[in-house]
Amino acid sequence: MIGPKPHISEQPITIRNWHRHVDWFNTTFIIIVPLCGCIAAIFTPLRWPTVIWAVLYYFWTGLGVTAGYHRLWSHRTYEAGLSLRIFLACAGSGAVEGSIRWWSIKHRAHHRWTDTEKDPYNTRQGLLHSHLLWMILKPNPKNNARTDISDLNADPVVMWQHRNYTKLAIGFGLVLPTVMAGVGWGDWKGGLVIAGILRMFLFQQATFCVNSLAHWLGDQPFDDRNSPRDHILTALVTFGEGYHNFHHEFPSDYRNGIEWWQYDPTKWAIWICARFRLASNLKRFRTNEIEMGRVQQLQKRLDHRAASLGR
Ligand SMILES: [Zn+2]
Numbered sequence: 001m002i003g004p005k006p007h008i009s010e011q012p013i014t015i016r017n018w019h020r021h022v023d024w025f026n027t028t029f030i031i032i033v034p035l036c037g038c039i040a041a042i043f044t045p046l047r048w049p050t051v052i053w054a055v056l057y058y059f060w061t062g063l064g065v066t067a068g069y070h071r072l073w074s075h076r077t078y079e080a081g082l083s084l085r086i087f088l089a090c091a092g093s094g095a096v097e098g099s100i101r102w103w104s105i106k107h108r109a110h111h112r113w114t115d116t117e118k119d120p121y122n123t124r125q126g127l128l129h130s131h132l133l134w135m136i137l138k139p140n141p142k143n144n145a146r147t148d149i150s151d152l153n154a155d156p157v158v159m160w161q162h163r164n165y166t167k168l169a170i171g172f173g174l175v176l177p178t179v180m181a182g183v184g185w186g187d188w189k190g191g192l193v194i195a196g197i198l199r200m201f202l203f204q205q206a207t208f209c210v211n212s213l214a215h216w217l218g219d220q221p222f223d224d225r226n227s228p229r230d231h232i233l234t235a236l237v238t239f240g241e242g243y244h245n246f247h248h249e250f251p252s253d254y255r256n257g258i259e260w261w262q263y264d265p266t267k268w269a270i271w272i273c274a275r276f277r278l279a280s281n282l283k284r285f286r287t288n289e290i291e292m293g294r295v296q297q298l299q300k301r302l303d304h305r306a307a308s309l310g311r
């Protein structure tokens with residue numbers, strides 16, 4: 001008896017079928033376009049106004065992902081009014097990392113099923129898988145995790161951005177940075193290549209590092225049962241998202257860096273929005289609860305050390 005044909009992800013990759021394994025939509029935006037941009041950059045003279053614009057736009061679109069996609073929509077760490085939600089949805093589209101809805105579904109599954117087969121960027125499948133391959137190769141639908149997204153489906157901004165994602169990604173990811181540099185100081189090519197494609201490519205890679213490197217590199221002051229780690233390097237390139245051990249332990253806290261000296265511009269941006277009444281109900285775990293988590297982890301380490309000396 002012949003059973004149902006196995007899904008492509010269950011078939012070995014061969015010369016004949018490799019193109020069917022590839023998710024071409026993701027591959028276009030995170031591999032092919034960035035690769036073309038890197039080649040074009042060699043032939044694009046650098047102009048200072050374009051470089052400054054690219055850095056500013058990196059922050060703008062990046063905050064769309066960190067303050068919007070991640071801390072607002074994936075974790076509901078605060079509430080945002082309509083104007084801020086529209087701003088974050090448009091800014092986040094410019095980072096070209098998928099729609100809010102798609103991104104948040106994957107991210108909620110990652111938190112719920114960390115380091116298991118149902119974790120879309122499961123660290124145990126290797127650094128390259130958690131960094132890139134999970135988006136490049138079609139996943140096995142058997143591993144699809146169930147997550148509650150009724151709140152996302154009920155948010156008209158999320159649904160509008162999801163339906164119009166391709167147009168918004170091209171508009172805010174490529175067209176806006178090009179037009180700004182072209183109309184502003186006549187650098188159309190630099191606008192497209194530097195402020196558009198290279199800026200998008202660098203922030204994509206920085207965010208992907210939170211899925212890969214932040215589960216490999218750094219300290220585990222709160223919990224060492226799973227892979228997430230705190231590291232200043234991943235925090236620096238992603239506006240504070242690198243304090244990942246804390247974040248996995250306290251995901252509904254609007255902060256990732258809890259100390260005043262930790263680099264967490266996303267937290268500062270949300271706090272400033274709250275001062276201007278654009279955001280409200282910023283959630284924080286109580287300091288003694290957080291300290292208790294730190295002390296328990298320290299105690300666990302001490303117990304292990306004592307046990308090893310007693311042998
Ligand atoms: Zn993680």
Ligand SMILES: [Zn+2]
Pocket residue numbers: 070074075107111247251
């Ligand atoms: Zn998260």
